[in-house]
Structures are given as structure tokens and as C-alpha cells.
Amino acid sequence: MSNALIKYCGVRSLEDLQIVSASRADFIGFIFAESKRKVYPLQVKQWLEKVDLKGKRLVAVFVNPTLSEVEEVLSNLAIDVIQFHGNELPELIEKTKVAFTGSIWKALHHHQETLQEIDYYKDFVDGFVIDSRIDGQWGGTGVSFDWSAVPHYINYTASIKKALLIAGGVNENNIEQLASINPPGIDISSGIEENDRKSKIKIRLLEERMFRNDKLS
Ligand SMILES: O=C(O)c1ccccc1NCC(=O)[C@H](O)[C@H](O)COP(=O)(O)O
Numbered sequence: 001m002s003n004a005l006i007k008y009c010g011v012r013s014l015e016d017l018q019i020v021s022a023s024r025a026d027f028i029g030f031i032f033a034e035s036k037r038k039v040y041p042l043q044v045k046q047w048l049e050k051v052d053l054k055g056k057r058l059v060a061v062f063v064n065p066t067l068s069e070v071e072e073v074l075s076n077l078a079i080d081v082i083q084f085h086g087n088e089l090p091e092l093i094e095k096t097k098v099a100f101t102g103s104i105w106k107a108l109h110h111h112q113e114t115l116q117e118i119d120y121y122k123d124f125v126d127g128f129v130i131d132s133r134i135d136g137q138w139g140g141t142g143v144s145f146d147w148s149a150v151p152h153y154i155n156y157t158a159s160i161k162k163a164l165l166i167a168g169g170v171n172e173n174n175i176e177q178l179a180s181i182n183p184p185g186i187d188i189s190s191g192i193e194e195n196d197r198k199s200k201i202k203i204r205l206l207e208e209r210m211f212r213n214d215k216l217s
Pocket residue numbers: 008009010029031033034035036037061063085129131138139140141142143167168169170187188189190191
């Protein structure tokens with residue numbers, strides 16, 4: 001059984017939103033950055049008027065945005081979490097907090113010095129998303145990193161009382177392996193897609209495997 005919180009990211013249509021809203025996700029992510037999954041605040045607002053989220057929280061994902069880009073999203077949507085997925089400086093994070101009282105997560109790419117990067121950001125954010133490091137791409141790569149490092153991230157973020165989600169290439173075939181390491185959160189985009197659309201079938205398979213032994217516990 002897994003207690004991990006789930007974030008399904010990269011919703012890019014009303015149909016995607018309907019599918020993830022009916023899932024066991026805790027968080028739904030929208031990409032407000034250059035990506036094939038990029039969406040716009042007014043578009044998302046219209047979708048949200050038509051869908052019952054069943055209590056799921058909304059995450060706005062940015063890559064090196066201006067403050068006014070962040071403010072435009074916040075003024076149109078009831079965002080619960082902001083995820084900074086680029087090289088944002090603490091100054092931008094601090095300015096964001098003036099108008100935003102929700103949680104802020106910093107996405108960092110897994111490499112030799114990620115724990116030092118966590119240290120650098122820890123006083124400015126509420127949590128971390130650890131994703132794969134792929135040249136020329138910020139996220140949504142569908143590629144996993146070496147999960148033998150995950151226990152280090154779990155222990156360190158627990159010691160500083162920060163949220164943690166593991167991202168990068170999670171899918172229905174490897175979810176049990178990751179869930180067995182017990183990360184507090186798991187973030188998935190490509191792994192629940194088929195032909196660039198969120199897939200009800202992939203989500204069902206992934207959740208069946210992730211929560212396989214729920215009834216026994
Ligand atoms: O998903 C994107 O297209 C994306 C583009 C630019 C920055 C971040 C992006 N995604 C952020 C996420 O939180 C994804 O869920 C995370 O990178 C994992 O993606 P995947 O490997 O496809 O599961």
C-alpha cells in the first residue's frame with residue numbers, strides 16, 4: 001500500500017481535466033510555461049467552471065516567469081500551490097509571497113549537488129519536486145532518474161519539514177517500485193498520457209498497482 005500524495009500534471013484540455021478529476025489524485029497541475037502542455041489562465045478558468053474537482057488542489061507550474069505572469073494566473077484561478085520549475089531566484093519567490101498565501105514548491109533536477117540546492121532554497125519554499133535532469137528540457141520528459149537516491153531526499157526533506165514529490169518518468173510499469181520506497185508524494189505527467197492526452201486506462205492501471213494492497217491493510 002502507498003500513502004504517497006499523487007500529483008497528475010500537464011492537464012491541457014477539458015477532457016484531461018475531467019479524467020484527472022475522477023482519479024485518486026490529490027493535486028492537478030497546469031503548465032504555464034513553454035511546453036506542448038502549455039495552457040492559459042482564461043482557458044483553464046472555463047474548464048474549471050465545468051468540472052467538479054472533488055477536493056483536488058490546483059498547482060500552477062512556471063519556468064522562470066515574470067512576477068506579472070504569476071499574478072495573471074493568480075488573479076484568474078484559485079491556485080493552491082505554485083511550482084517553480086526553472087532557475088528562479090529567491091527574490092522572485094519572496095515577491096510572489098506578497099500576494100500568495102498558498103504553498104510554494106521548488107522543482108530541482110536530480111544530480112550530484114541537488115541536496116545542496118535544497119539547502120539553498122529551504123528557507124524560501126514549502127516543498128520540493130525532484131525531477132530528472134535532461135539537457136534542454138525543464139520537465140515533462142517521461143524519463144526517470146536513479147531512484148536509489150530517493151531515500152536521501154526523503155530523509156533530508158523530512159528533517160527540514162518540507163514536502164517532497166518525486167517526478168520523472170513514473171508510469172504504470174514502475175509505480176510499484178517507486179511506491180515501495182515510500183516517497184511522500186509522486187508527480188506524473190507523460191506516464192498517464194496516450195497520444196498526448198491523459199488516459200483513463202493508464203490512470204486506472206497505475207492506481208490499481210499503486211494501491212494494490214489497500215484492502216488488506
Ligand atoms: O510537463 C511539462 O511539459 C513541463 C514543461 C516545463 C516544465 C515543467 C513541466 N512539467 C512539470 C511536472 O511537474 C511534471 O509532472 C514532471 O516534470 C514529470 O513529468 P513526466 O516525466 O512527464 O512524468
